[in-house]
Amino acid sequence: MEGFCIRTKIKEYDTFKEFANDEQLGPDDLILTNEYIYSPSIEPLGLGCQTLFQEKYGAGEPTDNMVNAILDDLRDKNFTRIIAVGGGTIIDIAKVVAVASPEDHVDDLYDHKDSLKKHHELIIVPTTCGTGSEVTNISVINRVSRGVKMGLTSPSMYADAAAMITNxxxxxxxxxxxTSSIDAMIHAVESYLSPNGCSISRIFSEAALRTILKGWSLSVENGGNEAWKAYSADFLKASNWAGLAFGYAGCAAVHALSYPLGSVYHVPHGQSNQLMFADVMRKYKEIKPVGRINDLENLLAECLGTKPENALDALYALMDKVLKKEPLRSFGVKESDLPVFAKNVPQTQQRLLKNNYVPLTEAQILEIYKAAY
Incomplete structure (x- = not known):
């Protein structure tokens, strides 16, 4: 088993200006972001950096077509560092750009994933509290040409630094x-249950879970809506800790089963995870009621002030107060899709399924989809 290691330098700031001064950002840097982030927060600083705005190339989560268009536009540009400022889409694209040589396209990177090298220093500034991707070596691209959403991993795709900027x-x-905080919570749960975790990764899983549940509970008690912003620094840290945990122990079936929902029906990543979470957990509990899942129940019971046997249901209820879960049919999913998804997931998502609390057969995966439908 590989030893636990934090490969990305993690820095904390209150404002982007503090970060820019510390890193001495300038003309040799490429800021990869969204214009709606750049205009109010970065442009007034007059840094003189080069820029690339993701929305010029398409909306939603990254596709091979989007990333290839970005790579094409960057071939003749000279820059030393990539400063990725954004959520999961921006971060996933930035990791690909960092390891792409001037002649590469997305398919080339997947075909040579074992020999990728970093061509640009990468600094990531997350602007959501869910991805945790600033400290992992995973980029997830919807390979439209192949009809599948797949992760690309390489040691070269770790960011050199992550800047956690509260504002x-x-x-x-x-x-x-x-949706992003739900994603972070699921990162924490899946890494906590993963058989590939270790005592150190579970420290980060537990810290993330405790912090998110406390923040959710306080936000709900204080009226919901914008009440979460009083705890934004905590949610940002928890997302980072969950990233450290799943970067080592991995995500599992919840993410694997959610990928077709994002790929085919464009359900936002965190929300697609929520749609699968409860029914995956119920299947885990059905198959193996005694095991690490009991440790999770004890932890949840302590956080949510309930008995261990009621803890998972209490978690689902709290999640519903943060964002109401809807059935799959509400997103246009057809019942005829479910057997196709159940067949494809084991064929394409073994990177994730190997981290399951218990192995799942195609028939059991179909049962989960049907329960969520």
Whole structure:
């Protein structure tokens, strides 16, 4: 088993200006971000950096077509560092750009994932409280040409540094907060249950879970909506800790089963995870009721003030107060899709399924989809 190691330098700031001064950002740097982030928070600083705005190339989560268009536009540009400022889409794209040579396209990177080298220093500034991707070596691209959403991993894709800047969450819309914090919570749970975890990774899983549940509970008690912003620094840290945990122990079936929902129906990543979470956990409990899941129940019971046997249901209820879970059919999913998804997931998502609390057969995966439908 590989030893636990934090490969990315993690820094904390109150404002982007503090970060820019510390890193001495300038003309040799490429800021990869969204214009709605750049205009109010970065442009007034007059840093003189080069810029690339993701929305010019398409909306939503990254696709091979989007990333290839970005790579094409960057081939003749000269820059030393990539400063990725954004959520999961920006971060995933930035990791790819960092390891792409001037002639590469997305398929080339997947074909040579074992020999990728970093061509640009990478600094990541997350602007949501869910991805945790600033400290992992995973980039997830929807390979439209192949009809599958797949992770690309390489040691070269770790960021050199991650800057945790509290005020970058100040304008985050409520739904993005909800879906991203749900994603972080699921990162914490899946890494906690993973058979590939270790005592150190579970420290980060537990810290993230405790912090998110406390923040959710306080936000709900204080009226919901924008109440979460009083705890934004805590949510940002918890997302980072969950990233450290799943970067080592891995995510599992919840993420694997959610990928077709994002790939085919464009359900936002955190929300697609929420749609699968409860039914995956119920299947885990059904198959193996005695094991690490009991440690999770004890932890949840302590955090939520309930009995261990009621703890998972209490978690689902709290999640519903943060963002109401809907059935899959509400997102246009057809019942005829479910067997196709159940067949494809084991064929394409073994990177994730190997981290399951218990192995799942195709038939059991289909049962989970049907329960969520």
């Amino acid at each position: 970058m969450l100040a304008t985050l819309p409520y739904k993005v907060f909800a």
